[in-house]
Amino acid sequence: MNLSVRQGGIVELLRVQGAVSVDGLATHFSVTPQTIRRDLNALYEANLVRRRHGGAELAGHERNVSFQTRRITHFQAKVQIGRAVAALIPDGASVLLGFGTTPEQVALALVEHQELTVVTNNLSAAMPLSQNPSNRVVVAGGVLRQPNPEILGPEAERLFNSFKADFGVSGVGGFDLEGALLDFDIAESDCHKALRGNCRTRILVLDHSKFGRLAAVRSGSVDDIDVLVTDLPLPEGYRQRMPAHVHIVIASEGAA
Numbered sequence: 001m002n003l004s005v006r007q008g009g010i011v012e013l014l015r016v017q018g019a020v021s022v023d024g025l026a027t028h029f030s031v032t033p034q035t036i037r038r039d040l041n042a043l044y045e046a047n048l049v050r051r052r053h054g055g056a057e058l059a060g061h062e063r064n065v066s067f068q069t070r071r072i073t074h075f076q077a078k079v080q081i082g083r084a085v086a087a088l089i090p091d092g093a094s095v096l097l098g099f100g101t102t103p104e105q106v107a108l109a110l111v112e113h114q115e116l117t118v119v120t121n122n123l124s125a126a127m128p129l130s131q132n133p134s135n136r137v138v139v140a141g142g143v144l145r146q147p148n149p150e151i152l153g154p155e156a157e158r159l160f161n162s163f164k165a166d167f168g169v170s171g172v173g174g175f176d177l178e179g180a181l182l183d184f185d186i187a188e189s190d191c192h193k194a195l196r197g198n199c200r201t202r203i204l205v206l207d208h209s210k211f212g213r214l215a216a217v218r219s220g221s222v223d224d225i226d227v228l229v230t231d232l233p234l235p236e237g238y239r240q241r242m243p244a245h246v247h248i249v250i251a252s253e254g255a256a
Helices: 005-017 022-029 033-045 067-072 075-086 101-109 123-130 154-161 186-196
Strands: 019-021 050-052 055-057 094-097 117-120 136-139 165-170 180-183 199-205 217-221 227-230 247-250
Touching: 005 019, 005 022, 005 033, 005 055, 019 022, 022 033, 022 055, 033 055, 075 101, 075 199, 075 227, 094 101, 101 117, 101 123, 101 165, 101 199, 117 123, 123 136, 154 186, 165 186, 180 186, 186 199, 186 217
Parallel strands: 094 117, 094 165, 117 136, 165 199, 199 227, 227 247
Antiparallel strands: 019 055, 050 055, 180 217
């Protein structure tokens, strides 16, 4: 099959993300959902992708990609999100900061803040924050989840359960149209639940690729967050699903 440039781009996105939604692809390529459906039908017939409700997937879509690959994927979007979150957090605040590459960008954007107390299981977030002597940085003990710079499991959960912070910042493996927040394994899910359960303002950070991305483990729902920070306007269907109490911040635009 001779792929068009856009169809090749869809396959590349699937290789990185594992699954995509029609609406997410339409936004990404600035075309109509009908055009994307025609592209997907051609890819289905060529046995390059598998059908999924509302989109498509590759075999093995429930496995996350490596940390270093995720670190550079949608990098500018994550930088924007990090800066937008930092603008929400005042000096002197206490913050529970989760694992992942987008929370890492939040940490980098917080480096100039003063007198923060940051509790994290994310070593790539802890190190830059520790360079500011006014900050207090508390890290989880335990076994490093190599090659990722993070600690999951009972130690991280106990650490988060020991605090009641002003803010909690967490990422997510995927976010489906039913409002489920999804992770790739139980350890990730349990860590996110402990973080969200021990802060006064729950901030979810995710770039546009997470909308419609599928993972096997439910770690909560959109009802469990207070602020959603992303880089692009929400795809069709997601804004209608958002509860009234959730404050939406589009990093490229400000509050929505």
